Amino acid sequence: MSLILQGAVLRGRRIATGAVTVTDGRVADDGPPGAVRVLPEGWIVAAGFVDLQVNGYGGAQVGEDPDEIARVAEGLPRAGVTAFCPTLISRSDAGYGRAARALRDAPVSPAAARMLAPHLEGPFLTPTRAGAHDPTMLRRAVPEDVDRMLDVFRPAVLTLAPELPGGLDAVRRARRRCVVAVGHTEADAAQGREAIAAGARLLTHAMNAMRGIESRAPSALVAFLADNRAHVSLIGDGVHVAPEVAAVIARATGRRLVLVSDAVAAAGAPPGRYRLGRLPVDSDGERVLAGAVLAGSASAIDRGPATLVAAGIDVASALAAATEAPRRLLGLPAGLATDGPADLVVLDADLVPRLTLVGGVVAHADHDLPFDVPPTGRPV
Structure with a gap:
């Protein structure tokens, strides 16, 4: 299974509407069918x-x-x-x-x-x-x-x-x-x-x-x-x-x-x-x-x-x-690079981190996230 985060995405120095797919702890162009998590308006997914x-x-x-x-x-x-x-x-x-x-x-x-x-x-x-x-x-x-x-x-x-x-x-x-x-x-x-x-x-x-x-x-x-x-x-x-x-x-x-x-x-x-x-x-x-x-x-x-x-x-x-x-x-690989580790953060409209993944593992998740994710310490 995959987790797909859909909404505003920061890649490099540009924010655009898109999606980030996490499969087996890595960022993928696509993957097996997965759960889509739509980000609220103003939220951003970025490299950690x-x-x-x-x-x-x-x-x-x-x-x-x-x-x-x-x-x-x-x-x-x-x-x-x-x-x-x-x-x-x-x-x-x-x-x-x-x-x-x-x-x-x-x-x-x-x-x-x-x-x-x-x-x-x-x-x-x-x-x-x-x-x-x-x-x-x-x-x-x-x-x-x-x-x-x-x-x-x-x-x-x-x-x-x-x-x-x-x-x-x-x-x-x-x-x-x-x-x-x-x-x-x-x-x-x-x-x-x-x-x-x-x-x-x-x-x-x-x-x-x-x-x-x-x-x-x-x-x-x-x-x-x-x-x-x-x-x-x-x-x-x-x-x-x-x-x-x-x-x-x-x-x-x-x-x-x-x-x-x-x-x-x-x-x-x-x-x-x-x-x-x-x-x-x-x-x-x-x-x-x-x-x-x-x-x-x-x-x-x-x-x-x-x-x-x-x-x-x-x-x-x-x-x-x-x-x-x-x-x-x-000299590290660019963040959110395809086939790179799923090290990412989801930020709310005030740029407060609400969800952090390290290698696809949930390292931090607010208790009041507007969508569900696995418990801390578990892969998505």
Whole structure:
């Protein structure tokens, strides 16, 4: 049997009336007779969100406990996420060793978001732009350290500051093994251009932990906004970047914009005290603070498209920044591709995820869906 979702469908950066057929966990052109589910007016079926920067979710964090990492993966489909890069902030060598073992040993559930290779946010960052990173855990980009991190983690993304001693060499060493990103940096535009020329292809959380846009002192942000070879990631929670500014960045980057959450354990959880690494952080449900410093987000990635749309960006472009753009950057197959895995999300008219499938398995379904689907954990 097949499940056929009929209604508005996002493919790439275009929304059109159509249908998505799920058969044996994959997207099919057609298949055996199946149950047709007609989406309500204004609802959209799209490829599942891919989040390149997840520190935690639902009270659990990505760190040194494999069961906590599994809880993050199991919770993310509630936010429409079907794949994510577990993200490690800077820590000691011993902490990195424990985290590597935890990532390796995290139990895998078919009703969880797919865990991609990690995003190493650090430790090769500029201390004056440490943000919530412990400055004592930051270090220069010594070749032996860079190679060891690449060998141990085989990351999907490595964020570093190119102006550090050895920074540009680190970009060159890593560019064939992962996406090299620039972040937590004091780099100016010239240094940003040098990083792009050396192989950097992503700017990590634009406008945060970096210099902004000044009339006569352009920064690395300007270099990445201007270069069509590079993608730019943006935290779309409306807190890290004002929605009006986020819309300006979206218009400047177009298909190069990648929405990320930078979610921490407080995301998808009640207000309260949580941890980011070993750092205690406090969430009021909207923002997460370590003292007076923003320390990740209390929102998952599903907040991003709605934030952009409210600021004037069209729905297809806003959703593509959380679906198509991260897949292209990581070299993943396009979403909803024929014979590809049925990793998809059904969004209501307010862009709230109502149904998430991972490999055709129901990973999240609202109890008040206007149509029936199998229980969570079961294939459609």
